[in-house]
Amino acid sequence: MKKFGYIQSHSDHTLFLKRKNCKLTALIIYVDYMIVTGDDQKEIQRLQKYLATEFEMKELGELKYFLGIEVARSKHGIFLSQRKYVLDLLAETGMLDCKPVDTLIEQNHRLGLFPDQVPTHKKRYQRLVGRLIYLSHTRPNIAYAVSVVS
Incomplete structure (x- = not known):
């Protein structure tokens, strides 16, 4: 990822970021799952194309749930919740x-x-x-x- 222009986060070594023209693209990796997100659609497509040459990949669509964190979108923004995680913990x-x-x-x-x-x-x-x-x-x-x- 570093050779592809991404910088590895110091706080989370599974997170790679790329800033270009005031836009941000992020890749986070967990075992055999990857999340690609950001506000630079061209860079996201370029990254996905590059990753597909290196790994066997499947597009799972819009992110809804990842590692115990629920992701909800609205016109007001993106909201993260761990409601199910909390209920499982309480149980x-x-x-x-x-x-x-x-x-x-x-x-x-x-x-x-x-x-x-x-x-x-x-x-x-x-x-x-x-x-x-x-x-x-x-x-x-x-x-x-x-x-x-x-």
Whole structure:
């Protein structure tokens, strides 16, 4: 991709970007899935043609769902949601019937150790924290609380 004029993102190494004439084209790769998007239709077509020479590809149409993120379009823009991801997470943790509350946590909060505390299942806890970290992509309001428990 670098030879084709794309720059690899420093924050996500699966994301490649190309800026040309005030337009942006983006390619993100996950295992055997690729998303090509941007506001430069000519560059998108050129990129897709190039990728088709390198890989066996199938056009799946407009993006609706990718890695637990739902994509909805309207005249007001593109909206990302992880509604299904949240419902699956709540079901997995047995909290599907719980009522929503604000995620308030004081800054510089430290988790404490309590002598009579029952140890948690380490792998389950790590999996839950990982899923919450991923959820914070579309719910930045939980990012601080998630960073504390992680």
